[in-house]
Amino acid sequence: MSQTDQRLIAAMPVVFVLIWSTGFIVARLGMPHAGPMAFLTWRYCLSVACFLIWVKLSGVAFPRSRRAWAHLAVTGLLMHAGYLGGVWAAVKVGMGAGLAALIVGLQPVLTGIWLSYVGSRVTPRQWCGLALGLLGLFFVVFHKLDHAGEVTPLTITLAVTALLSITAGTLYQKRFVQPCDVRAASVIQMSAALALTLPLALIENQPVQWVPDVMIAMAWSVLALSLGASSLLYLLIQRGAAAAVSSLMYLVPPCTAVIAWFLFDEPLTPLTLLGMAITVLGVALVRPRS
Numbered sequence: 001m002s003q004t005d006q007r008l009i010a011a012m013p014v015v016f017v018l019i020w021s022t023g024f025i026v027a028r029l030g031m032p033h034a035g036p037m038a039f040l041t042w043r044y045c046l047s048v049a050c051f052l053i054w055v056k057l058s059g060v061a062f063p064r065s066r067r068a069w070a071h072l073a074v075t076g077l078l079m080h081a082g083y084l085g086g087v088w089a090a091v092k093v094g095m096g097a098g099l100a101a102l103i104v105g106l107q108p109v110l111t112g113i114w115l116s117y118v119g120s121r122v123t124p125r126q127w128c129g130l131a132l133g134l135l136g137l138f139f140v141v142f143h144k145l146d147h148a149g150e151v152t153p154l155t156i157t158l159a160v161t162a163l164l165s166i167t168a169g170t171l172y173q174k175r176f177v178q179p180c181d182v183r184a185a186s187v188i189q190m191s192a193a194l195a196l197t198l199p200l201a202l203i204e205n206q207p208v209q210w211v212p213d214v215m216i217a218m219a220w221s222v223l224a225l226s227l228g229a230s231s232l233l234y235l236l237i238q239r240g241a242a243a244a245v246s247s248l249m250y251l252v253p254p255c256t257a258v259i260a261w262f263l264f265d266e267p268l269t270p271l272t273l274l275g276m277a278i279t280v281l282g283v284a285l286v287r288p289r290s
Contacts, residue, residue, distance in 0.1 A: 009239070012232055013248055019229035021255035022220065024097055025263065027088060030217035035206030036088035037197050042208055042218060044080065044194035047226035051187045054227075060181040062188075069188055071176045075169050076189030080230070081196040082165025090158035095151065098144025101253045103159040105137045108286070110167045111246040126244075129285025132278055133250035139275025140253045143267075170246055173237050182231045189234075190226065247286035250279050 030039050055062075063069055083104075090100050112122045112130050177185070208214060236245045254276040260266040 012236060016229055016232040016236060017248055017251045017255055019224050020233070021252045021259060023084075023225060023252075024101070024256050025259055026217045026221050026225065027091060027097075028264075029213045030221075031088065031092055033211050033214045034208040035201065035204040036092045037085065037201035037204045038206055038208050039214075039218070039221075040081075040084055040088065041194065041197045041201040043221045043226065044190045044197060046218070046222045048187055048190045048194060050222060050227055051183055051190065055181075055183050055187060058183065060184050062184045063178075063180050068178060068180065071172075071178075072180075072185050072188040073192035075173045075177060076192035077196055078165045078169030078172060079233075080189060080193035083162045083169065084193075085197060085200070086158045086160075086162025086165060090155045090162065093155055093158070095155040095159060096144055098141040099151070100159050100162075101256075102137065102141050102145070103156075104163045104166065105134065105141075105250065105253065106163055107167045107170070107249050108246040109134060110163070111170060114167070114171060126286045129247065129282045129287075131282070132285065133247055133282030136275040136277070136279030136282055137250055137253055139271050139278065140257055142271055142275070143269055166249075167246075170237055173234070177238070179238055182234050185234060186226070186231060189230075244287050247283045250283050254279050 063072070087100055087104060091097055108130050112127065116122050208218075233245075236248070254272075257266070257268060257272055257276070261268045
């Protein structure tokens with residue numbers, strides 16, 4: 001492997017976190033003008049079209065076995081439809097973004113618990129890192145918890161569904177999905193997510209209003225989040241340990257806070273900055289030593 005390839009692989013986690021962190025920014029732009037299921041339906045539909053074009057131009061092959069297709073479809077339902085649908089729906093019906101981020105931020109801890117239960121090795125150093133990451137995440141979103149919005153059985157159920165979906169999807173992909181081209185895999189995953197989200201969008205009956213903010217949010221969702229960040233997440237799970245990959249999610253709220261400060265002049269409090277430092281330390285402890 002050349003040094004250029006090694007540098008690209010080393011940069012993957014950083015690029016993933018930076019792009020994935022824009023998800024809440026996209027939701028802030030698009031959600032006032034669209035139902036969450038309607039927006040996600042369009043996102044998955046356009047993403048599938050883009051990936052199909054990419055597959056055609058690059059000449060990559062789809063998996064041959066039905067089992068491989070089924071495993072990829074399951075991960076698509078969990079990591080796209082379940083996770084994104086749960087978060088967006090929870091925020092849409094009243095939950096504050098800070099509380100939603102805190103709930104789904106439990107993913108690395110759940111992943112560590114499951115790995116310990118099935119006998120995989122999670123070292124004391126990594127457990128310390130997971131705990132520090134969660135503490136740092138709490139500090140980052142603390143100032144938003146005063147605006148937690150409506151905490152109802154519905155909003156909690158939706159947020160917990162998102163949490164369980166992303167956790168199960170990460171573990172399922174690592175366990176069952178065999179290596180294949182990420183572009184072909186994404187077509188299958190996004191198509192499965194579309195198949196679930198489309199009927200929900202029809203029931204939701206809140207179509208997309210194609211105002212400029214929505215068009216910007218949609219373009220970024222498809223080109224950066226789906227084609228970019230989702231593809232990187234797939235590759236990271238295939239290449240890395242599940243606990244280490246999941247710990248990257250701790251870095252998303254801090255990066256989102258910085259982006260919101262830059263774009264919307266949201267304040268960065270001393271507690272937020274302290275939380276960012278603790279989170280980075282926690283993730284560093286979980287990541288494998290080079």
